[in-house]
Amino acid sequence: MAPNRTDIEVLIEKHIAAWCAKSPDGVAASYTADATFTINRGKPMTGHDDIAEMVLGFCSEFPDVVLELDHSFIAGNHAVYVWTFKGHHHETSKYVEFRGWEEWDLIDDCLVKSSLGWFDADDYERQLRP
Helix, strand or coil: CCCHHHHHHHHHHHHHHHHCCCHHHHCHHHHHHHEEEEEEEEEEEEEHHHHHHHHHHHHCCCCCCEEEEEEEECCCEEEEEEEEEECCCCCCCEEEEEEEEEEECCCCCEEEEEEEEEEEEHHHHHHHHH
16 A cells, blocks of 8 residues: 555655754665665665765765755655755855755655655855855
């Protein structure tokens, strides 16, 4: 049986909370052990280790990272959550705020099997420039 709306909403909330807690393993726990995650059509990450490494990279660059849930869309075992990322870069102290979303395919146990993530990389880079 596909996960219900409430279960998916709870998963999204826990996922966002793990980002804000700077917990790479907590974020990775939202995904199946063999999940794939692709950001902006880049090289796919596979599994908890790859996903946790990506999260650790962002949390290292932005030690005060805050991820906010803007809204979500849920249809059966598919979800999209739209977010805002905020933080100060650890080297430059520049404040960065950018938006994006993830498109999730979920398994019946309410874990993400595959994710496509999107954000405006040009805007992100622009905000980091001196």
